[in-house]
Amino acid sequence: MHWIEAFHIIFMVTWFAGLFYLPRLFVYAAENPSGERFSLLQLMQRRLLVITHIGGGLTLVFGLVLLMGHGHYLAAGWMHAKLTLVAGLIGYHLWCWRLVGQFARGVNRRSSTWFRWFNEVPVVFLIAIVILVVIRPF
Numbered sequence: 001m002h003w004i005e006a007f008h009i010i011f012m013v014t015w016f017a018g019l020f021y022l023p024r025l026f027v028y029a030a031e032n033p034s035g036e037r038f039s040l041l042q043l044m045q046r047r048l049l050v051i052t053h054i055g056g057g058l059t060l061v062f063g064l065v066l067l068m069g070h071g072h073y074l075a076a077g078w079m080h081a082k083l084t085l086v087a088g089l090i091g092y093h094l095w096c097w098r099l100v101g102q103f104a105r106g107v108n109r110r111s112s113t114w115f116r117w118f119n120e121v122p123v124v125f126l127i128a129i130v131i132l133v134v135i136r137p138f
């Protein structure tokens with residue numbers, strides 16, 4: 001189980017690298033909405049999205065394997081809270097995916113300031129989930 005946990009954490013870090021950096025690319029693309037720089041940012045978004053999908057998908061796979069090995073965690077409050085936050089994180093991931101599609105079609109209407117705030121959301125998820133799994137407050 002320790003190997004599974006190690007890979008769970010490795011892919012979690014990969015997932016968050018994408019969830020932190022994709023919105024930065026949205027900020028830059030919102031500030032440079034045309035020309036060569038915009039095309040490069042679109043390409044970077046699409047490539048980073050693939051890595052983010054891989055990180056997220058494998059975090060979930062290894063997390064579910066861990067959960068099967070520790071069935072009693074399903075009765076724990078901290079695990080319920082963690083899984084609820086993971087559902088929110090998946091929603092954020094899907095939103096990023098949709099935004100990549102909007103930039104690809106050149107139909108973004110949001111400002112760079114909006115994306116700067118959007119960029120802060122995964123920080124809250126990361127802090128809350130890590131505190132839940134390490135401290136297990138309830």
Ligand code: HEM
Nearest residue numbers: 009012059060063064066067070073086126129130133134
């Ligand atoms: C479907 C999604 C997930 C499931 C089912 C899941 C399940 C689990 C399970 C069962 C453990 C083992 C706990 C132990 O034995 O001590 C674990 C460990 C851990 N998980 Fe997840 N996890 C998921 C997603 C995530 C996400 C998104 C994050 C990060 C934001 C995360 C961060 C961690 C960390 C840091 C540990 C190590 C905790 C420790 O050893 O103290 N997990 N996870």
